[in-house]
Amino acid sequence: MEKKRTAAPTGRLARWIAAAAIGLMALVVGAPSAVAQGSESVEGQTYVIGTDTTFAPFEFRQNGELTGIDMDLLRAIAEDQGFEVEIRSLGFNAALAALSSNQVDGVIAGMSITDERKEIYDFSEPYFESGVQMAVAAGNDEITGYEDLEGKTVVAKTGAEGESYAKSIAEEYGFEVKSLDQSATMYESVKAGSAVAVFDDYPVLAYGIAQGNGLKTVTDKVPGGSYGFAVNKGENTALLAAFNDGLAELKANGEYQQILDSYLADPTAAAPSNFFDLLVKSIPALMTGLWHTLLVTAISFAIAMALGLVFGFMKISGNIVLRGIATTFVNIFRGTPLLLWAFMFYFGLPQLTGWEISVWTAGVLTLSLNAGAYVAEIVRGGIQSVDPGQLEASRSLGLGYGKSMQKVVIPQAFKMMTPSLINQLIISLKDSSLLLAIGFTELLYQGQQIYAANFRVTETLLIVGIIYFIAIMALTKLANYADRRFNK
């Protein structure tokens, strides 16, 4: 498997680590050095490590816990070398983007070491020798080798080794390569018949087949790349050195082989046997996801209401400047995709400003600004739908504009706005699922994590769908009850 892009340093901590590492190296080569604290550079430090969400058996969630070869290896190395790791499960591309924007110190994500990547990152010693293999649906007896692929479509993972290998032989055997993002979705599309075969890294395929993903391998593995742990080029050298030392230590004492065997030798142990089992196993993680979905929606919608009120009033203001500002705000956030802002806030803003932006901050910013634009329009529409005679009557009594708005116009406008606001709240709740793209641990993200590990895509999505449905129905009932209660 492979994919990837850029890199840079992580603010004060990274600079300190870099300085410490240089000091350490100076000590190693025996040069006289004033940097005495060099030897402490890794010990006791906490490093933030980015990883993929869904690359079983290297990283996946089991009962809500992040596990897999990469995770076990990284934790064992950290323990051996005396540093702490904080793992962020972001998705492959997102992890690399986070590395580039210094949101993480390193990435371990079943990433192949390639020449291209070596220009941007420094890699550890290889910790796993991989290779590509082809698999077809278990019931398919027609495809037994590459020569049977003539005129057919196969799938491979975007940017991965499987993709480049499939493309390299596509012309020779006359088949087409379609690229998808995740192993689980690739396997589903082979089972569903939209592709006849999948090219994927052999340990991933082997693990998936053992989990009962309904495929079988039909070709020998093509020896391929080695996986490595990456840091930004020239940064975090102490961390990289510690990783290599720890890896060598684990290989020497046999722990390395133990970890590999526990996933590749007998991986079937954890597979849920039936739907009920799947439900029971996945509920804790899904409830965490639901909680995060509800929380991010609630916070964002509260902010969106405040923004919407301010900009909604600005839109009906007599002041052309205020009106212009509000119209620009609404047009920008209604006129651009939500997902674009999620990426912009999480990956773009830290690089532009140097601020560290948490996934929660980015998520709330994205949802609240988007919903705020719609709420502004709802507020404007609501106020304008109140008969102008109401404001005149209030003003003619000697009440000021603000008082008249507060006591007479807004209560009536709010009543008219309520159905639209409830609608927008529900849209925001559903839109929050898009935040999975930046690794926000909401409900659908948790679902993805689960099916990425067990390959039960359809059933998992069904469960997630039912949870969304129940949550939204409950919310709708609650909102309608409140509406009847307060807007008699």
Add this chain to the structure above:
Amino acid sequence: MSTVTEQSSNVKIQVKDLHKSFGSNNVLKGIDMDVREGEVVCVIGPSGSGKSTLLRCLNKLEDITSGKVVVDGFDVTDPKVDINEVRRHVGMVFQHFNLFPHMSVAENIMLAPVELKKMSKAEGRERALELLERVGLREKANARPASLSGGQKQRVAIARALAMAPGIMLFDEATSALDPEMVGEVLQVIKELADTGMTMVLVTHEMGFAREVADRVVFMADGVVCEQGAPEQLFGNPQQARTQDFLSKVL
């Protein structure tokens, strides 16, 4: 009373060369009019003659293009005038009532006195009940406006306009939106109010009522005061051709 202007003490409303345009449309083309204390003035005239606009200029619901309007000693055209203060001295009743539908009848009436800190809630409610008594609707205090008939709504609107104890009342076609059988009850309330000596300006299409209640009738046409005088004179012996023409159509 910071902006008291020189005027004889018994003149409550003074209008001098009032012009009002909406864009290029000149609606009022130089109005001069005085209303004395306790006087009841009815403004009549064909649609589009500017009657309602004139009335709305008196409490600055419309911005005044040029000229001078002095109401109860306040120069309304002075940009520094506190228009909210002026409006507390001038009650207004609208054609379409404009009651606040989300409040009870009593709350409609209490709103201004209580919000403007003239009264506590309890005092405001007591005052509302007194006013409702006056318009014969005390039993409707807790009703919502939507449950009232048109005539009842307009009587509540009159009570609401009286809540701040204004010295002047303006009526903008107060009976035009009513079913014919409800006109009488509203006119009765207005007449009783006139009998108390309230200074009033009414824009109306009720010629019989104007004749009965008005001290003076002003006939407007094309944005100017065409003719004015005591009702018996204006209705009985109109001098201008426009007045004669209009009256021949409505009487």
